[in-house]
Amino acid sequence: MATASDHVPLLSVERLSVFYDQFRAVDVVDLSVAAGEVVSIIGANGAGKSSLLKAIVGQADRIEGKIRFEGRDLTGCATPEIAAMGIALVPEGRRLFPSLSVEENLHLGWEVGRRQEIGLAEVFEFFPVLKERRRQKARELSGGQQQMVAFGRALLANPKLLLCDEISLGLAPLVVDSLYKFIPTIKTRGIGVLIVEQDISRSLAVADRFYCVLEGRVTLAGRPSETSRDEVMKHYFGV
Amino acid sequence: MTSLPSKLPLVSAARGVLGLLAAMLFAAPWIFGPAELQILTELLCLLVLAMMWNLLAGYADIVTIGQHGFVGIGCYSFYGFVVLAGVGPYLAILLAGLTTLVFAVPAMVIIFRLRAAYLAVGTWVLAEVMMLGAGKIEAFGAGLGISLPVSVVREFGGNIVERFTTIYWISLALALVAMGATYALMRSAVGIGLTAMRDNEEAAGTIGVNLFRARVICFLWTAPFLGLAGALITLQKLRIAPAASFSITDWTVYIIFIVVIGGVGSFEGPIIGTLVFFAIREYLQDWGVWHFIILGGVSIATVLIEPRGIWGLLRRVIPADLIPVAHTPPR
Amino acid sequence: MAGAVINQIVQGVLLGGLYAMFAVGLSLSVGVMRFVNIAHGDLIVLISFLVLTLTTKLGMPLLVAAVIVLPVTFAGGYLLQRLLLQRVLGESVLSIVLVTFGLSVIVQNGLQGTYGADTRLVPGGAIVTATIHLGGGINIGVLPLAIFICAVVLVFVLDLALYRTRLGARIRAVSDDVASANLVGLRSAHIYAVAMGIVGVTIGISAAFMAVWTNFDPTSGPSRLLVAFEAVVLGGLGSLWGTLAGGIIVAVAQSIGAQFDAGWQLLAGHLVFLAVFLIRPQGLFPK
Numbered sequence: 001m002a003t004a005s006d007h008v009p010l011l012s013v014e015r016l017s018v019f020y021d022q023f024r025a026v027d028v029v030d031l032s033v034a035a036g037e038v039v040s041i042i043g044a045n046g047a048g049k050s051s052l053l054k055a056i057v058g059q060a061d062r063i064e065g066k067i068r069f070e071g072r073d074l075t076g077c078a079t080p081e082i083a084a085m086g087i088a089l090v091p092e093g094r095r096l097f098p099s100l101s102v103e104e105n106l107h108l109g110w111e112v113g114r115r116q117e118i119g120l121a122e123v124f125e126f127f128p129v130l131k132e133r134r135r136q137k138a139r140e141l142s143g144g145q146q147q148m149v150a151f152g153r154a155l156l157a158n159p160k161l162l163l164c165d166e167i168s169l170g171l172a173p174l175v176v177d178s179l180y181k182f183i184p185t186i187k188t189r190g191i192g193v194l195i196v197e198q199d200i201s202r203s204l205a206v207a208d209r210f211y212c213v214l215e216g217r218v219t220l221a222g223r224p225s226e227t228s229r230d231e232v233m234k235h236y237f238g239v
Numbered sequence: 240m241t242s243l244p245s246k247l248p249l250v251s252a253a254r255g256v257l258g259l260l261a262a263m264l265f266a267a268p269w270i271f272g273p274a275e276l277q278i279l280t281e282l283l284c285l286l287v288l289a290m291m292w293n294l295l296a297g298y299a300d301i302v303t304i305g306q307h308g309f310v311g312i313g314c315y316s317f318y319g320f321v322v323l324a325g326v327g328p329y330l331a332i333l334l335a336g337l338t339t340l341v342f343a344v345p346a347m348v349i350i351f352r353l354r355a356a357y358l359a360v361g362t363w364v365l366a367e368v369m370m371l372g373a374g375k376i377e378a379f380g381a382g383l384g385i386s387l388p389v390s391v392v393r394e395f396g397g398n399i400v401e402r403f404t405t406i407y408w409i410s411l412a413l414a415l416v417a418m419g420a421t422y423a424l425m426r427s428a429v430g431i432g433l434t435a436m437r438d439n440e441e442a443a444g445t446i447g448v449n450l451f452r453a454r455v456i457c458f459l460w461t462a463p464f465l466g467l468a469g470a471l472i473t474l475q476k477l478r479i480a481p482a483a484s485f486s487i488t489d490w491t492v493y494i495i496f497i498v499v500i501g502g503v504g505s506f507e508g509p510i511i512g513t514l515v516f517f518a519i520r521e522y523l524q525d526w527g528v529w530h531f532i533i534l535g536g537v538s539i540a541t542v543l544i545e546p547r548g549i550w551g552l553l554r555r556v557i558p559a560d561l562i563p564v565a566h567t568p569p570r
Numbered sequence: 571m572a573g574a575v576i577n578q579i580v581q582g583v584l585l586g587g588l589y590a591m592f593a594v595g596l597s598l599s600v601g602v603m604r605f606v607n608i609a610h611g612d613l614i615v616l617i618s619f620l621v622l623t624l625t626t627k628l629g630m631p632l633l634v635a636a637v638i639v640l641p642v643t644f645a646g647g648y649l650l651q652r653l654l655l656q657r658v659l660g661e662s663v664l665s666i667v668l669v670t671f672g673l674s675v676i677v678q679n680g681l682q683g684t685y686g687a688d689t690r691l692v693p694g695g696a697i698v699t700a701t702i703h704l705g706g707g708i709n710i711g712v713l714p715l716a717i718f719i720c721a722v723v724l725v726f727v728l729d730l731a732l733y734r735t736r737l738g739a740r741i742r743a744v745s746d747d748v749a750s751a752n753l754v755g756l757r758s759a760h761i762y763a764v765a766m767g768i769v770g771v772t773i774g775i776s777a778a779f780m781a782v783w784t785n786f787d788p789t790s791g792p793s794r795l796l797v798a799f800e801a802v803v804l805g806g807l808g809s810l811w812g813t814l815a816g817g818i819i820v821a822v823a824q825s826i827g828a829q830f831d832a833g834w835q836l837l838a839g840h841l842v843f844l845a846v847f848l849i850r851p852q853g854l855f856p857k
Contacts, residue, residue: 057753083755091753097746099857104739111736112755153754302667304608349844352851353803355663356606360799364840367796371837382833487792492675499668531679535672542668543657 008071010035010161010192011056011087016065018051018216025051027216028065033161033192038183040203040224041196042236043213049196050092052213053163056194057089058082069161083112088159092166094146098139102130102149105138109153118189123152126182144175151179155186162186164195168202180206200232214238250559257510257561264411273403280403280475282517283410287417287468288494289501289509291461294421297504298433299457302355304491305362308346308369309462311485312339313469315373318479321391323378328394332409332470339466340459342369347458363487370485384480387473395474410471417464422506422562424460429453496534499541502550506562511549573707575826580708582825586818587718588783591776592794593801593813594724595769598732601808601857602745602765603651603659608670610773611795612677617643617777618786619685622692632694636778640771647770652763659762660748674791681788694782717779721814724772729810731768741765793836800843806853815854819846 009032018026026048033039041049054060056067058079067074069085077085088109096105106120124131127148133141138149147167154162168176176199183206186193197203204210204224212220212235220227220235263270267279288310295301316338320331346365353361374382396402424430432453473479483489493516501512523530545551554560596610607613617639624635654673658665700712732738744751744761751758780786780794800820805812820839827838 059749059752079749079752080755080757083753089753091750095747095750095753097743097750099746100739100742104743107736108739108743108754108756157755296664300663302663304667304671349848352847356608356667357600357799357803359663359667360606360608360795363792364796364800364843368837368840368844371833371840375833375837495668495671503664528679528683532676532683535676535679539654539669539672539676542665542672546665 009033010037010070011194012066012068012071013052013056014066014068016052016055016063016067018048018055018060019062019064020051021061025216026055029211029213029216029218031211031218031221033194035160035192036187036190037208038187038193038195038206040207040210041194041213042198042200042203042210042232044236045198047213048216049213050165051216053089053165053194053196056082056163057087083157086158086160087163088154088157088161089163090147090150090154090165090167092169094143094150096138096146096149096153099137101135101137102141103134105149106130106152106156109156112157118155118158120156123156127152144171147171147175147179151182159191161192161194164193164197166196166198168197168199176202200236204232212236247558249557250561253553253557253561267411268404268407273400276403276407277475278517280407280410280471282513283407283414284468284471284475285494285497285516286414286509286513287464288490289498289513290417290421291464292491292494293498293503293509294424294461295457297498297508298425298430299454300433300436301454301458302359303362304359304487304495305364305366306461306465306494307485307487307490308362308366309339309343309465310469310472310490311366311369311373311481312342313466314473314479314484315379316466317470317473318379318385318387322388328391332467332474335470336463336467339469340463343459343462347455350458351454366485366487366491370481373485374481379479382481384478384483387477387479392474392477406471406474413464413467413471418506420460420464424457425506429456433457492531493534496538498548499538500534500548502548503546505547505550505554505560507553507560508548508550511553515549576706577708578825578829579822580710581714582822583818584710584714584718584821585825586814586821587714587721588776588779588817589797589801589821590721590814590817591717591724591772591779593798593805593817594721594728594810595772595776596795596798597802597805597808597810597813598728598765598769598772600802602741603655603762604745605655605659605666606670606799607655608667608795609674609677609791610798611793612674612681612791613646613770614773614777614780614794615786615788615791616677616681617774618692618781619681619690619788621778621781622685622690625692632692632778632782636774639774639778643770643774643777644767645770647773648763648767650770651766652759655766656759656762674795678788678791685788687787687789689785689787690781691785692781698782713783717783720775720779721817724775725810725814728768728772732810737764797839800839804843804846804853806856808857809853809855812853812855819843 011033013029013031016026016029017024029052031039041052043049051060055063056074058074058077069087072085074082097108100108106123110120129145130148130152133145138146141149151167167179180202183193183195195203195207207224209223210221211218212232214235215238219238220232264279267276271279288306292303292306295303313335317331317335320326320334321328326334349365350358350361373379379385392402395405432450436450436453469484473484476483497512497516498509499512501510501515502508526533541548547554592611592614596607599605599607599610620642621635621639624630624638625632630638654669658669694713697713697716702710702712702715704710732741740756740761741764743754744756744758748758751761797820801813801816803816804819805814805816820843823842824835824839828835
């Protein structure tokens with residue numbers, strides 16, 4: 001599989017700042033993700049991680065700096081366009097379509113995506129409980145099941161880059177385990193994954209590289225295998 | 240309390256203009272003849288209607304398109320008290336305002352079950368019901384309406400000049416009371432709560448701002464003023480009739496255009512709007528139906544381009560509010 | 571006597587079909603885009619005048635005119651949404667009310683300036699007066715019956731389209747959550763516009779029928795809006811079959827009211843609306 005340094009990175013974020021009115025949520029951040037690579041962004045609540053992901057899909061209020069996807073500048077692109085290029089976001093809080101059924105939610109992901117490889121049948125194989133509940137309205141599912149649908153929907157779009165925003169939030173550990181079991185599978189298909197998490201151990205366990213973010217700034221970047229736990233903790237909390 | 244930056248020359252100049260206008264209004268009976276006084280009376284009544292619509296739509300987030308219903312109730316109840324009940328005319332005017340308030344309570348109970356745009360259309364439905372209902376009552380002339388007896392009109396003065404002057408003073412008083420009362424309301428806890436809600440609804444709720452109560456108060460606040468204006472309008476038109484007293488065109492359509500173009504959500508807006516409306520009204524007559532199309536078009540353009548209206552445009556140049564209530568209109 | 575009352579109710583039910591057709595478009599825009607288009611009634615009247623012009627000025631047969639009108643109304647609805655309404659969607663209540671209210675005034679007065687204030691009726695030929703006599707004093711006009719059947723079919727088709735097709739799923743998705751729809755790659759503005767195009771087609775169909783069955787003039791718009799609004803609210807926001815039921819209720823109330831006095835017709839409709847609304851504010855079949 002491709003390593004980060006050899007090719008044009010799948011995603012390249014250069015000196016990015018994200019603003020909500022006057023508030024600077026992300027402060028001149030550089031990061032990159034290569035195809036087939038899992039990159040973790042860890043940081044406490046409010047550190048600016050979600051804003052970063054929102055900026056990548058074009059849902060931030062105001063940004064400075066550049067975001068490049070496969071070399072192409074994303075500035076000014078509308079969210080549906082960015083999705084069509086091959087970036088899928090599993091948003092914070094699931095954000096399914098509550099009145100649509102599980103199957104309709106999933107199928108939308110497939111329809112608008114690049115329609116190759118991963119299909120509905122495969123998603124149901126991964127998440128058998130969804131197959132049982134395929135006709136139920138999304139709002140009737142438990143949090144964990146909804147997260148599975150959100151995941152499945154993003155996967156069905158067959159993205160080149162998958163963004164995951166706090167997928168473990170509010171879910172039981174067993175459920176989170178089963179979700180995280182996917183990440184390596186996704187990786188083997190050449191999809192780049194950018195995971196935003198508060199749970200340090202889980203995300204570092206799957207990541208090839210990580211960035212630690214505190215108050216909108218990257219305080220530490222490296223590989224989990226090469227960095228001690230203490231050092232990570234230090235930069236997470238900023239002590 | 241924000242201190243008024245009265246040193247800034249533009250603000251002072253604008254306030255000066257406002258002051259001059261006010262002075263002119265007070266001196267009007269000595270400056271103008273009866274024809275002009277009648278026009279000024281109309282202007283003042285429209286101003287009251289504009290201020291009330293603005294209070295609800297611009298400050299309390301209650302958009303209505305049925306306030307002509309309450310105006311009509313004011314018209315009809317004034318007639319009822321002064322002709323059918325034989326009450327003195329001045330008292331009848333006050334009672335008309337009170338009656339409108341009484342009608343506003345069940346109206347509110349119905350209306351507040353609807354939200355947003357549904358509420359707006361709901362107010363229209365209610366206004367229709369009021370108009371149709373009024374048109375069924377024989378004592379009020381049923382569908383054709385009925386004229387105000389001359390004897391009633393004579394009670395306001397022995398000759399035309401006296402009558403117009405008296406009615407003018409009443410309308411000026413009404414306008415001043417309406418403005419003062421609304422200003423006081425917006426500076427009170429209710430007004431501050433509404434502004435807080437505008438800025439951040441959740442936060443406002445957590446600090447105990449009772450939004451529902453604020454909306455109830457605003458809705459009921461406007462009713463008597465609408466009714467009083469209706470009574471005065473009847474004194475001018477000397478007639479009540481379903482289509483005229485409950486005229487959506489005169490008491491809602493024009494009013495909305497006036498406020499939107501002048502500037503929703505500010506105190507200065509309705510004043511500017513009314514002045515502009517009167518300035519161009521003569522020309523509007525010449526354009527026939529086109530004047531509605533133009534007014535409608537300008538209103539839509541205002542909403543899309545500068546939602547704060549003419550006052551918003553002026554505000555880009557003038558650094559402070561002339562009548563400070565410290566409020567920003569809805570985005 | 572009983573026959574007369576039953577006949578009135580039957581007429582009311584049939585009229586309810588027309589009212590439901592007016593209301594179905596409003597129901598869609600209310601349920602999908604979550605706004606009330608105050609110009610809805612005026613747009614119906616606008617298309618009725620268009621049909622009038624096509625049939626009387628250009629001499630087209632009624633059916634041809636009706637067919638031509640449909641793609642025109644689809645395009646009209648699409649463009650109206652895309653160019654104007656999209657800009658105020660999701661903004662404050664005030665913006666939407668003002669824009670659609672302004673539009674209503676413009677359309678009404680534009681029609682008045684173009685066609686004058688007279689009431690009109692489009693000649694429909696034999697079908698307008700054809701009647702089926704059921705005996706017992708009950709007469710069913712062929713045209714009203716056709717309209718009623720069309721209304722039921724329309725509701726059925728739209729319900730199907732919305733809940734069983736892929737396009738319907740997309741429309742419902744965008745209506746649920748625009749931001750998420752964007753994330754999934756749905757072009758929300760386009761989808762809203764398509765939905766409004768469909769609303770336009772329902773306006774076209776109901777306008778064509780109305781033009782032949784009832785008198786209309788440039789100021790008829792508001793009364794259609796109010797009737798449509800009452801049907802939608804009574805039926806329950808978001809329910810198309812509910813809108814059909816709501817339309818029938820209002821129409822029957824009007825029919826019975828008209829028996830007492832022409833002046834009671836409208837008032838009866840409104841009063842029944844208010845009564846039912848107070849008892850059950852969420853409507854008969856809320857979603």
